[in-house]
Amino acid sequence: xxxxxxxxxxxxxxxxxxxxxxxxxxxxxxxxxxxxxxxxxxxxxxxxxxxxxxxxxxxxxxxxxxxxxxxxxxxxxxxxxxxxxxxxxxxxxxxxxxxxxxxxxxxxxxxxxxxxxxxxxxxxxxxxxxxxxxxxxxxxxxxxxxxxxxxxxxxxxxxxxxxxxxxxxxxxxxxxxxxxxxxxxxxxxxxxxxxxxxxxxxxxxxxxxxxxxxxxxxxxxxxxxxxxxxxxxxxxxxxxxxxxxxxxxxxxxxxxxxxxxxxxxxxxxxxxxxxxxxxxxxxxxxxxxxxxxx
Numbered sequence: 001x002x003x004x005x006x007x008x009x010x011x012x013x014x015x016x017x018x019x020x021x022x023x024x025x026x027x028x029x030x031x032x033x034x035x036x037x038x039x040x041x042x043x044x045x046x047x048x049x050x051x052x053x054x055x056x057x058x059x060x061x062x063x064x065x066x067x068x069x070x071x072x073x074x075x076x077x078x079x080x081x082x083x084x085x086x087x088x089x090x091x092x093x094x095x096x097x098x099x100x101x102x103x104x105x106x107x108x109x110x111x112x113x114x115x116x117x118x119x120x121x122x123x124x125x126x127x128x129x130x131x132x133x134x135x136x137x138x139x140x141x142x143x144x145x146x147x148x149x150x151x152x153x154x155x156x157x158x159x160x161x162x163x164x165x166x167x168x169x170x171x172x173x174x175x176x177x178x179x180x181x182x183x184x185x186x187x188x189x190x191x192x193x194x195x196x197x198x199x200x201x202x203x204x205x206x207x208x209x210x211x212x213x214x215x216x217x218x219x220x221x222x223x224x225x226x227x228x229x230x231x232x233x234x235x236x237x238x239x240x241x242x243x244x245x246x247x248x249x250x251x252x253x254x255x256x257x258x259x260x261x262x263x264x265x266x267x268x269x270x271x272x273x274x275x276x277x278x279x280x281x282x283x284x285x286x287x288x289x290x291x292x293x294x
Contacts, residue, residue, distance in 0.1 A: 026079060027079075029078070031082055031083070036089045050114075051107065053108050054113070055139055056076025056174050058172050061240060063239035064239060093126060098133075121146055134155045136150075136156065147192050158226075159185050160198075162208060165216070183223065187223075198221050198229055199231075205234060206252070206258055209233070214283035218284055221289050229292045234263070236264070241263060244259060
């Protein structure tokens with residue numbers, strides 16, 4: 001990296017707004033960090049400017065972070081803002097080789113606090129200017145704000161869609177943008193010339209993993225003409241079952257035993273995974289999107 005590139009990196013590491021943001025019902029705390037960029041298993045990197053996420057997804061695996069960063073508030077009701085994230089990242093990128101960066105791995109980088117702090121935007125710009133590529137995954141239409149920055153860069157812009165059913169999505173991921181808005185993100189990104197990705201996951205047993213549910217999801221992928229499709233099943237992670245079980249008891253008690261079998265019975269899970277793989281393949285074929293399935 002030459003001297004001009006180094007100066008460019010630090011030029012983008014300006015401090016965040018002075019006044020902390022307030023969100024009704026959410027505890028927002030400003031904290032400081034030593035590092036932001038993390039190595040991922042396999043290859044590449046990831047980063048998170050925030051600890052906690054107000055999407056409040058019932059299935060969120062990042063709930064495990066509460067073991068290491070205890071909070072009195074429930075998951076979805078707190079966000080720790082790493083106010084010096086851009087400065088920390090600017091120092092890190094001088095010491096590591098460029099690679100692909102998953103954005104973001106343990107929070108939604110474009111959750112509502114990002115509108116105020118713009119830390120994810122600053123960090124993305126730093127990474128792109130330093131020669132890194134970005135694989136973006138979000139559930140927020142706020143990411144459209146950054147299309148100007150992504151233009152002509154090594155970026156694949158993606159959204160996660162767990163179910164095509166708007167009412168079910170509101171139950172499982174109450175703070176996320178609507179399914180319709182997320183599909184619009186994909187369309188707008190495609191129109192802007194970006195590579196696009198949709199992640200269908202976790203597929204919700206009895207809701208979006210059915211033949212009908214998968215056809216609806218792949219129809220959305222075809223509508224947006226996405227370049228890549230990822231799928232993932234619901235997995236048992238620390239603190240996830242407690243949250244999922246509570247939601248099912250309130251809203252879908254008929255599915256409670258089905259979820260318990262899938263998550264706790266290894267033989268049942270193996271059969272389930274085989275069946276789901278076949279259903280995914282059929283839905284991909286029917287939609288004409290099989291070659292986009294990764």
